[in-house]
Amino acid sequence: MSELYVGLMSGTSLDGVDGVLVDFSGTTLRVLSYSSAPFSNTLTQELLALNSPGPNELHRAALAANALVRVYAQVVADLLEKSCIHHGQVTAIGAHGQTVRHRPQAFDGIGYTLQLNSPALLAELTGIAVIADFRSRDVAAGGQGAPLVPAFHQAVFGRPGQTVATLNIGGISNLTVLGPHQADDVLGFDCGPGNALMDAWCRQHLGQAFDANGAWAATGQVQGDLLAALLREPYFDQPAPKSTGRDLFNMGWLAGKLQDLAPMAPENVQATLTELTASVCATSVTRYALESHELIVCGGGVFNGHLMQRLQAHLPSLQVSSSQAHGLPPLEVEAAAFAWLARKTVLRETSSLKKVTGARGARVLGAIYPA
Incomplete structure (x- = not known):
């Protein structure tokens, strides 16, 4: 065969x-x-x-x-x-x-x-x-x-005796934690939003499919009250195993969070959505992959330079790197x-x-x- x-x-x-x-x-x-x-x-x-x-x-x-x-x-x-x-x-x-x-x-x-x-x-x-x-x-x-890719991550990125953290940032973000004991020591779950909300907001306000390199978000200021409202979503506190999608994290969900707040500039919302993705991903890493020294990132989110910078800022003790450095390009x-x-x-x-x-x-x- x-x-x-x-x-x-x-x-x-x-x-x-x-x-x-x-x-x-x-x-x-x-x-x-x-x-x-x-x-x-x-x-x-x-x-x-x-x-x-x-x-x-x-x-x-x-x-x-x-x-x-x-x-x-x-x-x-x-x-x-x-x-x-x-x-x-x-x-x-x-x-x-x-x-x-x-x-x-x-x-x-x-x-x-x-x-x-x-x-x-x-x-x-x-x-x-x-x-x-x-x-x-x-x-x-x-x-x-879901997620189904952790078993594959184990086959490709696993290292005996080491804890390896792999983060996929697509529309939804998901984390795989490969423990040092291989087959019986793999954890994986959806962290929350990846690119989906950022892309949708960009499409609505700029008519563009995505925020190239996070350049638009970088011009804005993170709004603390909006970020706090977004982070109060109960899904983020649920223990693994868990999975999610657009059924929860969609523009209706975002509109519900915005309606009780003072109007804000679109670029500030974009900056806050980027910070949301970085924050929930980083929190997942610190909660479940403390022993890892590196975070291997794949998916389209790798090409959002501003997002990757925010991830690194949240995880100063880890090296945040693209899967490209490990033999497989992010896409x-x-x-x-x-x-x-x-x-x-x-x-x-x-x-x-x-x-x-x-x-x-x-x-x-x-x-x-x-x-």
């Missing part, structure tokens, strides 16, 4: 798709090619709208899933072309889908998590088997269904994780961690759609 797998990731930032072609035949994984494709503004707006209740949701969600998969297929084709690899040489694609609702353990005690995807269509368009629906088995087993980490998870599914090996998700035990994740 070939050891070539594709991993695809489209996260809560809603900015597009990252994809990697990975070779697992060696002692360490090797990324053969990387590709990305942006979402059209129409698709971004529809995916964002589907995060909240609305009319005709089933119809709209099905069509959005088809549109999403066409972008996935475009990325896969580009990966194969760059690597001069025929689709028949790839064992499977790990396609996470686009999370639009995440309510584990809610309502009936089991809850649900919903990722828009059309894996059957992706298999048709690419001629490659597709592994999808990674989260639902863990939710069925009583878990959060490749989560995509590579889903290639790794797909391989685990094909091999019928468990890839969830009970301590991370709170499920009754480790499970084989994912559903297979043959080519």
